[in-house]
Structure formats: C-alpha cells, structure tokens
Amino acid sequence: MTAQSCQKSYADRRWRPLEFEGGDHVFLKVSLVTGIGRSIKAKKLTPRYLEPYEILERIGLVAYRITLPLHLFNVHNVFHVSQLKKYHLDPSHVIEPEEIELQENLTF
Template sequence: MVQKTSEAVEKIQAIMLTSQSRQKSYADPKHKDMKFQVGDHVFLQVSPLPGVGRLALPPLMLGVHDVVHVFVLRKYVSDTTHVLKYEDLELQTDLSYEERPVHILDQKE
C-alpha cells in the first residue's frame, strides 16, 4: 500500500511539473525585464478608481499607499504631444469626488 501511494504521489508530481512548465512557456515570451533609474519618467497603470493612481499624491490623499509594484509601471518615451495637467480635486474622506464637465464638445437644439 505504501508503494502504491508513493507511485501515485510521483505520478501526480510529474503531472504538476508538466503543467507548471507549460504555464511557464506561455508566460515567458510576454515577460520583459524592465530597469528604471532614479529620475526616469514612467506611466503608471492605474485601476478604474478615479483619482487613486498617482505617484506624487496630493496632501488630501495621505491615506493612500504611495508604494507601487514595478509591474504596473511602463517606460515613458518623451513626446511633445503629451500634455500633463494636474487639477486639484476636492476629495471626500472615502476618496470620492464630484465629476464636473470641463467643456461642452457638441450640442443640438
């Protein structure tokens, strides 16, 4: 009985190893080593929560953790068409805010 159990365990381990190597082969081609230097400009991949994805957080957001994982960063390639604006938001204690239109794009009568 011990021998049958040992053989079953070895068989399961072999199947798991095959599965893990298959998963690794799918993931490896997509993996890119990224290296950043101090002072590099980066894009931060943010979650859909409005106003919670900045690296330099305003004083009102002191409760939000300002450490991010490197996998959510993308290298910034300088482009003059990129316009970065910062507008102050009046945040509530639950980090929500009221959205207001900036300008009207179209209208009909």
C-alpha cells in the first residue's frame, strides 16, 4: 500500500490536464491504437507524430474530432486526448519554396 501511494504521488506530479478548443492545431500520435500506424504502414523510423491537424470539435470529456487528409479516409476522425499533442504555431516552421526559372530549352 505504501509503494502504491508513492508511485501515485510520482505520477501526480507529472500529470497535467490536456484540453483543446475548436480551431486549435494538434499533432496526431502514430500508433496501432489510433489506426494511423496501420494505414501508413508504420515502421521503426516512422515519425512518432504526424503533421498538425485542426480540431473541429470536442466530443465528451476526453475525445476530439479532427480534420484528416484524404489519404487517411479509412481512419475514424475521433481521437482520445492522449493521442494528441499541442502544436504551437511558429513562423519558422513554414518553408517557402524557391522560385526556379526555366530557360527555353527546359533547363534551370
């Protein structure tokens, strides 16, 4: 019983409530539980989280509906809060493509 209360106190120190609102952007965890791992054929070197997706609405206390791209059409779009990670908007994340000038012989 003492060991259990010790472990609970350690876990409670790191616990933080996760809440999102509609319009927030979140990363989606790649795992077999979410179904994302199966649909993209996850391997060892697959990223742990996928690109930021927008939250559409909150469903219940711990579930959120998010927008998914067309290539993930076979995955349900409602996820538990533990499968989401907050995305903090940073302008340095946006990479502008360089303009390429083509010559008449189609070389650059």
